[in-house]
Amino acid sequence: MREPKPYWRDVPLTLRKQVEEKMASSIRTATRVFGGYGPTATFRIFLEDGRTLFAKGAGQGSLPENWRVLPLEEAVYREVRAISPISPRYYGSVSTQGWHLLLLEDLKGSKKVPAWTEALAVQAMRDLAQFHVQGIAEADKVEAMSARGVTENWLSMKQSSEERNYFLDLFHENRDEAEAWLDAVLDVLIPLETDLMRQDQPWGLIHKDIRSDNLRFRDGRLVLFDWALACRGPLLFDIGFFFPSLEGEGGPTAEHLLPIYKKEMAEYGIKFPEFAEQAVAVCAAGFFATRAGKPPIPQLPRLRYIQCLQLGPALRWTCNLLGQPQPPKLSPLKDE
Template sequence: MSHPPAAGTRVPWHKVHPAVRAAVEEFLGGRVAEAITQPGGFSPAAAVRLRTDEGRRAFVKAVGPEPNPDTVLLYRSELKIAAALPESVPAPRLLTGFELEGWVVLVFEDVEAGHPELPWRRDELDRVLHAIDRMSAALTPAPIDAPPISDVFGPAFKGWRKLLKEDTDGLDPWALRHLGELAELESGWAEAAAGDSLVHADLRADNILLTDDRVYVVDWPWACVGAPWFDRMGMLPSVGMQGGPPPHELLTDPDPAVTSVVAALAGYFVRQSRQPDPPGLPTVREFQRAQGVVALDWVRRRTGWS
């Protein structure tokens, strides 16, 4: 595998708080006879396909306050969003969710599906991109209450502006040469990304499931209201670094608004990849670094700066 995996440290079912496991079994109406951990994703949490002794199935996500309390906040946000998503959204149905003993728990229908094959196959990529475009159209205007994109990513999309005041040793020479211009371009991202669509805002292969005839989009904690093209744009750096076509071949809109947001996304990946590993997420920085390489090349192409 030539690209870093989208995988972190999962919590096995038997290490989930006993009260949480008991509550899930009570909801499912039977003892858990099989628990299969799903490896994709970065969160230091449980992500488990369960089967009870009576044959009922569910997919359960559960996270406690250790080792990363920020993940609890994300799961709390996902619980709120998942409970509100209309049936028209191509996402597995939330069966129940609750908080108990400091843990946040989401119980979804279990979908017999798999992630896209990596490196990306063009037929699967085309299916996914078409599904994302259809989803964006169906979610315009946003059918539920969600925060504006500027609130969700405002603190994060300041990468180039922060690097103006930080040690830039080892920074890409082109980025270093244009750091001031990148910071200025990035500063307009919030206005550029504004819109009335509900966007997932964190699309990657590990957040997509495929059946023979359906595309499911999972993991919605970052959902917000923004431009309808944001999901396609935000996904493309990961597609490029996971063996798919480069972003400039998959999004050709020359709109300067798109360029501004691409610059902000690149600045986020580049700066984040230079930070220490967050607690319980030992692989995320390398994944961000690889996306940053692709996103920075995309900015270079879109700006035409030498």
């Protein structure tokens, strides 16, 4: 099931005219583009002069959250130079009542993932390391990351039977085994969550939402888009929350890729304490554990499937890192 997105015919004529003026070319045609997991307005625009561009933003049917984060993303494109080597080119924005679109370089023809290869995953680690190094100097241009929704998920599972049951229901026939596992590890996981926000680790500019639907490879190099959540935060957050997506889609594991990222960063004198690795693994697992089993969101029909896909690898990595027993296998979810 696809997300409900507006058609190009829904876009007001005044906004189309603004695009033509901004790009100094008339529009030949445009099509809506699917990607991500929400009802964001996204279009590929074909100009009469032969160029194409990608337009994304908020419009008919967009959620309040789309409207809230859009100005934040636009500010990143406008003001943060460090993203230039790793993001699409930004051409500006257009707006009218009920609509606001960012105009970006079209990445049509670039390589999508999955399927992941080791070479692509390794390249992603190296390119993210370069971005993190360059972004440190501009970290003050964005807001500091909030701990809300990230550092209290295992705690909420201990305090709320409803949260606990959402998680355990993901195991179906293995529910009893999963409950025994949860009781055995919960008090180990809870105190590690709060370590995520400790200041005695490398902080800087982070993307904060790295998944396969937010990236492409162009000429063998990583390109990231959807910068709406960019903030100043622990650098390992970007990597740690990316690993479950990679492994869940058939790519290499965190254990294989993290040393590559750390080696790249060490060349610039940036090293990570052990607690930082443990904290981000625990928080990633807790984030997906408290979301994957909840009821579907109508406007985000594939979200729970994706969260469950990432939960398995996040739990595996966390338990392996901490020397804890592995949970039973999750019951499969259908991608509808």
